[in-house]
Amino acid sequence: xxxxxxxxxxxxxWRRKSLDDMNRAEWEALCDGCGRCCLLKLEDEDTEEVxxxxxxxxxxxxxxxRCGNYAHRKRLVxxxxxxxxxxxxASAPWMPESCAYRRLFEGRELPEWHPLVTGDPESxxxxxxxxxxxxxxxxxxxxxxxxxxxVKGVL
Ligand code: SF4
Ligand code: SF4
Numbered sequence: 001x002x003x004x005x006x007x008x009x010x011x012x013x014w015r016r017k018s019l020d021d022m023n024r025a026e027w028e029a030l031c032d033g034c035g036r037c038c039l040l041k042l043e044d045e046d047t048e049e050v051x052x053x054x055x056x057x058x059x060x061x062x063x064x065x066r067c068g069n070y071a072h073r074k075r076l077v078x079x080x081x082x083x084x085x086x087x088x089x090a091s092a093p094w095m096p097e098s099c100a101y102r103r104l105f106e107g108r109e110l111p112e113w114h115p116l117v118t119g120d121p122e123s124x125x126x127x128x129x130x131x132x133x134x135x136x137x138x139x140x141x142x143x144x145x146x147x148x149x150x151v152k153g154v155l
Contacts, residue, residue, distance in 0.1 A: 035131035036096040
């Protein structure tokens, strides 16, 4: 998640272009900055259901909803997945239901709070969709206790 410049983008381009055909700016602008993908997840071994927790990655900053070291995140957090047209198919099941990349990959529309829809970069925060409060940093939680932080409902 970097600061995103959505100026100069063709209105509604995400409805006309496939993820594969988008240029870098169009691809990056799909990220609504919600921060939901920076929450730790658990997978049910039996059902393969992915459950989100309210525990955030150690690099995530809830005040800004940004990665604290985006440039070096792969080195600092090896499990952080870089979404690209090549990785979206494998990553989509792990992404939040609301994530623009997952939704477009699955043939759905963007969420109503998405800045590309509202024209307001602050709309994820204003709508409450952005992960700003009620979170616990991962350094305060033992791995064995992560289950206690599972978020009820779909993110
Ligand atoms: S969940 Fe998707 S839209 Fe939200 S911050 Fe992560 S990549 Fe961006
Ligand atoms: S390193 Fe952590 S905070 Fe940064 S993008 Fe990856 S999951 Fe989010």
